[in-house]
Structures are given as structure tokens and as C-alpha cells.
Amino acid sequence: MQLTLIALIALYPLLRLVFARRPGVANAYARYAVLCAAACLMLAPFFWLVCAAFKDKDVLMQYTFLPPPSEWSLKTLNLSNFHTLFAGEESTSGRVYFWEYAVNSLFLSSTITIVQVFFCSLAGYALAKHRFRGKKILQAFMLSSMMIPGILLLAPM
Structure with a gap:
């Protein structure tokens, strides 16, 4: 992810040149070439x-x-990793099965998503339809918390 971001930052002058609004077939081919290069970087x-x-x-x-x-x-090329994944692997606490963790993650993420959608829809309705004291401050706080990534606050300065 960081390598892709660095590559896109390095390609920024070229991207500005290619995506300038100029007609022409060569410009269209250059756009597709830059987009294909960026897609290869992200799919690698x-x-x-x-x-x-x-x-x-x-x-x-x-x-x-x-x-x-x-x-x-x-x-060099085999399916032993998939066999280990589905058959389970020995650990210090016993045999570890992938499916137990997969079902646990699916249940947890589904439950959290349903609860989150319910409470966020209630909050969104209240923010959209009702006037109350501190509404602007609350909206500004919510918007600023979405603008600043949480991981940025974890890194020491």
C-alpha cells in the first residue's frame, strides 16, 4: 500500500500532464497506459x-x-497450505481450525454491522430533522473525525 502511494506520488506530474483536458487520440492512449500502470501497481x-x-x-x-x-x-507448487488450512493445525492450545475463526468473524462482523446501521440511521434522522443546541458542533466533530484517519492519531509525533 505504501509503495503504491509513493509510486502514485512520483507519477503525479505525469498524471497531470496526461489528464489535462486536451483532445486527441494520443492523449487517450496515454491515459489508458497510465491507468493500466497504476492498476498493475495496485494488483501486484x-x-x-x-x-x-x-x-x-x-x-x-x-x-x-x-x-x-x-x-x-x-x-515448489503444491496445495499443502490449503490442506493445512482446512484440516487444522496443531498449536500449543490444541488443534486450530480455520472455520471456527471464519464463522466467528462472520457472526461478529454481521452483528456489529446490523447494530451500527440501526443506531446510525436513528442518529442521522435526528441530525437531519430536528434542531437542538450543539447540533453544529456535533456535526463538525463527526465530520472532522471522518476526515482525519484514526491511525494518524496513534503514531507519535
Whole structure:
């Protein structure tokens, strides 16, 4: 994510030049070229994730993405990670199953989403339809809390 952001910041002068409002076929091709380059930068981590899922622990850091086709074998590309994922893995507290954590996360996120939508719709209705003292301050506080990312407040200055 940080590498993508740095690359986009570095490409900013080129982006301004390409996306200037000028007619022309060359400008359209340049736009698509810049957009394709940005898409490749943003999709590279997902491609690496898929490639890493099929690699053994020993081969994981040996090759950036996939090993060369001449070295493809059951040792370099296999499904052992998926077998471990679905069969469970031994730990100090017993066997750990992926599905237990997946169902727990699904239940927790669904419950929180439903409760959040309910209370936010009530608050939104009150802010939109009723006048009360401190409404402007509350709206400004809510808007400013959305503008400033929470992680920014965690980092020491």
C-alpha cells in the first residue's frame, strides 16, 4: 500500500500532464497506459498473495512471484497450505481450525454491522430533522473525525 502511494506520488506530474483536458487520440492512449500502470501497481500485492498460497514454506521467499517453469514441481507448487488450512493445525492450545475463526468473524462482523446501521440511521434522522443546541458542533466533530484517519492519531509525533 505504501509503495503504491509513493509510486502514485512520483507519477503525479505525469498524471497531470496526461489528464489535462486536451483532445486527441494520443492523449487517450496515454491515459489508458497510465491507468493500466497504476492498476498493475495496485494488483501486484494480490497476485503475490495468490502465488504465495501455492508455494511451500521453503520456497516462499526464494522466488518473488512464481518459480520459473523449468523448476515447477510438487515441491515448489503444491496445495499443502490449503490442506493445512482446512484440516487444522496443531498449536500449543490444541488443534486450530480455520472455520471456527471464519464463522466467528462472520457472526461478529454481521452483528456489529446490523447494530451500527440501526443506531446510525436513528442518529442521522435526528441530525437531519430536528434542531437542538450543539447540533453544529456535533456535526463538525463527526465530520472532522471522518476526515482525519484514526491511525494518524496513534503514531507519535
